[in-house]
Amino acid sequence: MLELLQAQGLRKSYGDRAAVVDVSLTVRAGELLGLLGPNGAGKSTTVGVISGLTVPDAGTITVGGITLAQDEFGYKRRIGLVPQELALFDDLSALANIELFGALYDLPRPQLKRRSREVLEMVGLAERAHDKPATFSGGMKRRLNIACALVHDPDVLLLDEPTAGVDPQSRNAIFDNLEALKRAGKALVYTTHYMEEAERLADRIVIIDHGRVVASGTLAELVRVLPAAQRLHIDIDGTLDPAVLQQLPGVKQVRLEAGRLTVGLDDLALVAPAVLQVLAAHGASVRHLDSGRANLEDVFLALTGRSLRD
C-alpha cells in the first residue's frame, strides 16, 4: 500500500525537557495507526509536529511526497486535524462551523456546500445542521469536531484522543466513521491512552513513552514480545508465595498484587487446572477467576514497568 505519511527522526524539546525523541513512523493509505501511551508520553506533541503546529527541532515529515518544511501550505491541505479539545464555535450552527473550516482551505463555494453536507451526513448530524453545538451532547460535539477536519477531504487525518468524554454509543458511531474513512483510503493517526480503542481500531500500533517509541507493530506482533500469550487472573483470599506457581510447567510469568494473581501462560487448558490445584494445596481460596489473551496493557507493562493508566 502507498505510504501517505512518513515521519523520520522527529525531535522536540521544551527547555531541558525532551517531549519527542527520535520518533519515526509511517502510515499507509487505508490504514489506522494507533499512537498509544500514557498521559504526558508525547503523543500530542507528536501530533502537533505532524500537523505543522509545532516546529520540530529535527526530523522530516512528508505527506504524499510533499515535505512540510518545503511546502507548508501544500502539506497542510492534505492533513486534517481533530484536536483533543472541542474546537468549535458554539455560536455558529453545525453547518456554519463546517463551512468555516472548509473555507480556510479555499474550497470553491459549490464544493464547500456539497462537502459540508456530505461530512454532516457521514457523522450522522445532517438533521441537526442548523443547530448550534451548544445544544449538542458531548458525543455529537465530538462527531462534529471530526466533521470539521474532514470537510476539505484530507488524505491524512490526525485524531488526538477524539473520544475523550464520549458515551459508548457515540464512541461506536465514531469508530464506524473511522472504519469508513479507512475503506475510503484515508491514512489515520489515532492517539489514545485507551488500549481497548487501539486494539479495536488500529492496524498498527506505536507505543510511546517519555517521548520515545518503545515498540511498534501490529497487535499480534506486539503481544509476541510477551513471554506468554494468555493471562489467567485469579482473585484469592489468604497468603501465597508466587514462587510456588512459577515452578509449574507451562507457567511463564506470575504476579501478585493486592490479592489479584496474574499468571502468564501459553496453554490455558493444560496449565489452569494445575494452578488451581497448587492454590488449593496452599490454602488460598479462589474468589473469582477469569482469563484472556495478553493485551497492550501487558505489553506496555512489560516494556516500561508501568501501567498505561499510571
Next chain:
Amino acid sequence: MNAFVALVRKDLVLYFSNRRAVIMSIAAPILIAAFFGSLFGGGQSKPANIPVAITDLDRSALSARVVAAMRADPALTVSDAGVDEALAQVKAGKLRASVTLPAGFGEQAGGALFGAAEKPQIVLHYDPSQSMVLPLVRGLLAQHVMEQVSQSVFNGGGSVMTGLRAQAAQDTRLPAERRDELLAMFDSIARVQSSALPGGAAASAASSASSASATTAAGAPTFSVPFSTREVEASSKPEARYNSYAHSFAGMGVQFILLMGVDVAVGLLLMRRMGLWQRLRAAPLSRAKLLGSRIASCALIAIIVFAVIYAVAMAFFGVRIEGSVIGFAAVLVAFALLTASFGLLIAALGRTPEATRGLAILATLLLVMLGGAWVPSFIFPAWLQTLSLFVPTRWAIDGLDAMTWRGLPLDAAVLPVAVMLGFTALFAVVAVYRFDWEE
C-alpha cells in the same frame, strides 16, 4: 457547616490563586482613586496651564501690565497672537480662549472704574466644548484688569487722578449729584496720596480701599468693573452652535469601542484555550492572514458600532458633521484600526483571559481618562497635559470634535489620523513581535 466552610474556603483559594486578578482588583481602584483625588484637590488646588491667547490692540502701558499679569498667572499659558490667528486656534481646539484688549482700553478703563467713562469692551472668544474654562478665564481676567487698573489709578500719581477728576467734572451725562460725589472722592483720594504714606504702602492701601469700596460702598460713589466683555463661542461656522453631545458621544464612543477591542483580545485568548486557534493554525494560512483577518474584523466591527452610535447621536441628539465628511470617515477608520491593533497587542501580551481582561480594562480606562473623555484635560497637572499628547485616544476625540461640532476642514483631520495610524503600526509591530504562535 463543614461543607459551608469548605465551599467558602474553595472560593477564597481560587480567588487568591489568580495573583494577577487579585493584584488588579486592588491596584485598579487605588490607581483610579489616586488619579481623581489628585485632580480634584489632592495635590493641586488650581488648574494649570490653560492655554489662552491675548491680543493687545491698545498697546498702552496699562494693557501691557494686564498682559504681563495674566502671563505671570500659573493657571494660564498665555501666547501672543493676532485676532484672527488666535480665533482660529480657539476654533481648532488648540487654545481654550482668546482675549482681545481693544484700542483705547488704557484710556477708558480708569474712568470706567468710577463709572465716569464708557467701559472698554474686551472680546472673549472661547471653546464651547470646554465651558468650564470660561468662568475661570473670565474671573482671572477680571482679577488682573481690576488690579492693574486700580493700581494705575491710585498709584499713578497726581496726573491720573487730575485727569479723571477733570473728565468727571466735564461729563455732562453724569447727574449733578453723582458728579459732585465723584469730585469729592477724587479730592479725598488726592489728600490721602499727599499724606504721610509714601510709595508702595500708599499704593497697597489705595488698592485695598478700592477693592473694598467696589463691593461694600453703599450710597458712596461706587466702583464698577472697568470693562465689559463680549463672550463669543468660537465656531468655524457661525450658524453652527456647540452641541455638547458631539463631544460626549465622541468620548464615550472611543471608550466603549476600545473596550470592544479588549473583548476581541480576550476572545482570541479563549480561542487558544479552546483549541480553536490551534485548528485555525492547522489550516494553510499565513500568519499575516490569520492576524490580518483578526484586525480587519475587529476594525469593521468598530466602524459599524461607531457609525451606529453617531447615527443615534445625529437622529436624537442633534449632532452634526459640520466639518469634512471625508475627514470624519478617515478619523473613524483610523480609530477602528487603532482599536484592532490595540486588541491584538493585548492578546499578544496577555496570558489568561481572566487576568488580561482586568489589566486591559484598566489600561483602556486610563487611556480614555487621559484622552479627556471624562474630564477636560486642563484640570490635569501640567506634566499630565503634556503626557496626554502621547495618548492616542486624545487624538481620536480631538479628531472627531474637529470634524463634528468644530466644523473644521479636512486638513484638521490629517494630524489626528496620522498619529492614530502611527500608534496602530506601533501596536501591531509589538504585537506581532510578542505573539506566541505555539500553544
